[in-house]
Amino acid sequence: MTAVPPSHPPGLLRPALGLALITLLVAGLGYALLATGLGRVLFPAQAQGSLLEHDGRIVGSSLVGQPFVGARWFVPRPSAADYDPMAMAGSNLARGNPALQTDIEAARQAVAAREGLAAADVPDELITRSGSGIDPHIGPATARVQVARVAAASGLDPARVQALVDAHTQGPTFGLFGAARVNVLALNLALDAQAQADGAE
Template sequence: MTAFPSSHPAGLLRPALGLALVTLLVAGLGYALLATGLGRVLFPAQAQGSLLERDGRIVGSALVGQPFAGARWFVPRPSAAGYDPMAMAGSNLSRGNPALRAEIAAARQAIAAREGVAAVDVPDELITRSGSGIDPHIGPAAARVQVARVAAARGLDPARVQALVDAHTQGPTFGLFGAARVNVLSLNLALDAQSQGDGAQ
């Protein structure tokens, strides 16, 4: 007579617990360790947060926008989250909201005055908040409109500053996805390095 495993709950408990333990170790711990290890080997900078350094000190991440104050700096998109990665958010105001329209109009005039350009020449991304609130990039047009101000504040030839912008402009990913962009923190660090080099001469 053929013997069949007991269908009593106590007889099923051991294999069920064994399967749960193996699944937890393989899918939970093993996969996480493998993915983390491969990430550190294949993409070491990205695995550490794409951190940027100046004089041996970490000053930020290429993935997280941060505010810059003063005429010497390129500024990023405005943030509804205060550039706080722990409070990522957009403005949550609809495009038809009168308060948002008034805010955008005021910001456009203020930026036009700051950059010395006509209001119609202010790129929209300099007056609208990104969805995440920590977008580290601006488009080439938003960087270009700031070149004259930054160059004057640093006593540099505008052509040299524009050359830095061009050098830090990334094209669409794989040439297909997204748009051309400039990482604001990287650009400002390059400006500092150039200014220090000029001062040392």
């Protein structure tokens, strides 16, 4: 009669558990701590969420779009998620969906009236939602069409407002990837600082 070998040979269970524990600690906890530590040292601002401050308080992140109410501010792209980072999403409507076409046309007319433009001159960025719903950037041309409104509402010279747009226009990443862009929150903070400086003079 042939003996049936045990399913777990004696003496192998302890090394297996030890190896599993070491792997868990090194690959799980150790790697995470190392990556987090290096991130904080090499990229301190990004590791903290790329937060922006104004008058000593955090007002947002340069990575997350947010709404601005009032004619004196530049506005970002519309958001299907109401700018909620926990609910990032696009509209999920197909390009041929009649509801999407209706929404776009209504937005086009509203933006044209707000900016004093012909409907045909309204940039697509101001009437279509980004895939994430929290895109913090707009293109330079999209910022440019808002300059006249922002200048009139804030009491600043349009040339100075345009200069702020130019100063906050970022080129493609590494000169290769993406397109030129303007961070709306950073631009509005600079606009507010400019208005305060002019008021103090």
